[in-house]
Structure formats: C-alpha cells, structure tokens
Amino acid sequence: MISFAFTDEQEAFKTTLRDFAQNELAPGYPDRAAKADFPFDVQKQLGELGVLGIGLPEEFGGTGDEDPILLGLAAETLAYGDVNVASAPALLGLVGSQLAKGSREVQEKYLPGLIAGEITAAIALTEPGSGSDASALRAVARPVSGGYRLSGEKTAISLACSAAVTLVYAREPGSARSRGVTGFAVPMDAEGVTVHHMPGMGCLPLGWGSIHFDDVFVPESAVIGDPGKGFQAVMNHFDFSRAALGVMCLGAAQASLDEAARYATVRETFGKKISEHQGVSFQLAEQATYLEAARWLCYRALWLRETGQPHTALASMSKWWPPMVAKDAIEAAMRIHGNLGYATEFPLQQRYRDVMAYLVADGTAEIQKQIIAKELLARTAG
Ligand SMILES: Cc1cc2nc3c(=O)[nH]c(=O)nc-3n(C[C@H](O)[C@H](O)[C@H](O)COP(=O)(O)OP(=O)(O)OC[C@H]3O[C@@H](n4cnc5c(N)ncnc54)[C@H](O)[C@@H]3O)c2cc1C
Known part of the structure; x- marks a missing residue:
C-alpha cells in the first residue's frame, strides 16, 4: 500500500510556514509586490525559519542532503501568503546546490550569507x-x-x-x-x-x-x-526546481480559491448567496479538482527525485501544467469576485500577474512537452 502522507517533521514545518505565510506574509504582499525592491527583511526571516538552507551543506547552516519534498512544501506553503517571497527556496535550491559544488572559497564566501538570507544569488x-x-x-x-x-x-x-x-x-x-x-x-x-x-x-x-x-x-x-560539463549540470538541477516552481504556483492559486469560496458564501444575487448558484459552486469544485491533481503530480516528481528514480518527464509535466492550472484557478477566483476581482485593492490580480511568469520562466510549456514526448516516444519505441 502506498502512502500520500507527509512525515511528522514535514507536517510540523508546514504548520510553522503556514502561520508565517498567513500572518506575516499575506498582509504585506500587495505592497511588496508593487515595488522593485528586494525584501531583504523578509528574506532574513526565511533564513531564521530554516527555509533557505534546505538541501544545502550543514556546515554553513543548511539541512544537508538534497530534500526536494521539503523544498516543494516550503515553496507551496509560503506562496499562500506571497508568491514572490516563496520563490526564494526554489531559486536558492537551484543556485545554492550548484555553488555548493564550487571551490571552498566560493562556498565560504556565499553559502552562509545565502542561507541566512543576507544576500541573494x-x-x-x-x-x-x-x-x-x-x-x-x-x-x-x-x-x-x-x-x-x-x-x-x-x-x-x-x-x-x-x-x-x-x-x-x-x-x-x-x-x-x-x-x-x-x-x-x-x-x-x-x-x-x-x-x-x-x-x-x-x-x-x-x-x-x-x-x-x-x-x-x-x-x-x-x-x-x-x-x-555545466550544461548537463544545470539541466539536472532544473529537474527539481521545475516541480518546486509548479507547486509554488498552486499555493498562490489555493489562496485565491479559498478567498473565492469565502466570498461566494457572503455575496448575494437574485436573493441567494452566489455559492448557491451551481454556476459558481461548480467552478469552485472544478478548480479544486485541478489543483488537487496538479499538486500530487508535483509531489510525485519531487518524490521520484528524492528516492533517486528517473523524474525528468514528470518534472516537465509539473512545470507546464500546474502553472497553467494555477493561472486558470486564479482567473476563476477573480471572476467569482465580479468587479472586485479586477480591483487592485484585492490581491487576486497581483497573483495572476506574478504566476504568469512561470508559464515562461524555467522553460515554456512547449519545451516541457518536447521533453515529455521525447521520453514517451523513446519508451514506446524501445
Ligand atoms: C519571469 C521570468 C524569470 C526568468 N528568470 C530567468 C533566470 O533567472 N535565469 C535565466 O537564465 N533565465 C530566466 N528566464 C528566461 C526564461 O528561461 C526564458 O524566457 C524561456 O526559457 C524562454 O526563452 P525565450 O524567452 O528566449 O523564448 P523563445 O525561446 O524565443 O521562445 C519563444 C516562443 O517560441 C516557442 N518555442 C521555441 N522553440 C520551440 C520549439 N522547438 N517548439 C515549439 N515552440 C517553441 C516558445 O515556447 C515560446 O512560446 C526568465 C523568464 C521569465 C519570464
């Protein structure tokens, strides 16, 4: 029998990050997102929470061995509050793990500051x-x-x-x-x-x-x-940053869907709550289904990575589909909010613009589909 459960340690980490995302990150998200200033104050908080050292050497403050599932959990959970801040563990997982393969000089110069959130790479x-x-x-x-x-x-x-x-x-x-x-x-x-x-x-x-x-x-x-051999090395690292970015987008989408569900139970039209109109409740149900399916696709890719199994095709699936699912769910949440979904006073339109980046960053859908098709066709030909 297989299990979809996270470990107790992962659940505890998730709880800590969920509280931080909801209480500390979410209120400041619109202001931070409107400025081109990197939020070093928040980055240092991430450092204190242990988010930036996932999979990086213990001697510099990291957790040690690569830990793709924990990295994904961190990105997804933080994105519930601020999807831009949430990209930190995924980006650092990609860059820091390679700097850790550099000379002693490079490691000592950059890894402690990166893991503490004092500098970025x-x-x-x-x-x-x-x-x-x-x-x-x-x-x-x-x-x-x-x-x-x-x-x-x-x-x-x-x-x-x-x-x-x-x-x-x-x-x-x-x-x-x-x-x-x-x-x-x-x-x-x-x-x-x-x-x-x-x-x-x-x-x-x-x-x-x-x-x-x-x-x-x-x-x-x-x-x-x-x-x-740098090209092969970076492609190998994309295999897990892609799944982490996919699940990160879903965290932002989940926040949007939860907001839409709450709104649907208070807004009334034609004498009843809009959640009582099937046209609204079915949208919520459909988007919830897509989010759930996309989420487990990402975690399966991360689990394959963690257990040392081939995962390139699943990482590509996790990069092209979940960001699309996330974008569509945020759009549905905006529509359920009516004119308020378009208003800058609500975070929905901001999340939509932020998540759109991941339809291109780290490789477009077309490139991911090429990778998936290549593996599929090689397997069926063999
Ligand atoms: C927000 C953001 C952050 C980024 N951050 C980084 C970063 O930190 N570091 C970094 O190095 N890069 C970064 N990028 C760059 C990103 O990786 C590239 O933009 C992406 O790989 C696409 O390359 P391109 O923009 O040159 O588009 P092109 O390669 O010119 O593609 C243009 C269009 O043609 C399609 N296309 C191209 N080839 C094919 C094909 N063979 N078959 C079918 N369709 C095809 C593409 O899917 C796309 O729709 C970032 C991009 C964005 C948007």
Missing part, C-alpha cells in the same frame, strides 16, 4: 539569442593566466538587481551546443559587470534584468563543477 543561462534553445548560448569564457575572461549578455535574469553573485554559463571558445559550457560564480561587483533592470508585468521584487559581462576576469576558483 542569480542564475544566468538565457541570452537575447537563446532561451528555449539554451545550448545555443554565446557567452564566452576565454582561458587566461590564473582564470578566465567572460564576455557576453544574459537576459531575463531573476534577482539580477539584488544578487551578490551570479552563476553564469559560458562556453570555451570554439565549442558548440551543450559541449564546452562551464558554470562560473561571478561576483556582481566585479569590474566589467553591468545590470539593466527590465520591469515585468509581475514579480517586481525579484528585480528581473539583463547582465552584461565585458571581459570580466574570474579566477580558477570561480569554476562550478566540472569544466565543460
């Missing part, structure tokens, strides 16, 4: 000419005495405006596609680094932007993982 793979086709990246790392010189432009980078360090992917001169790509930990105050803020329709506090590298020197110690 970005990951820069996308370029103006390569997003979905990520292995077409053109940024170059030229070997020089004592290190490398990096040149190129990265675009659409979350946390570009607040990061102390960015994990940058660049290729050795003359290499092509996924070969010869290496990850480098580049301090954002290095000479030759410039950042341009690119405000989006949501996720403003994440300080989205492009980063230019103009012959930036980095020492040998900045290399992360095996030189030339």
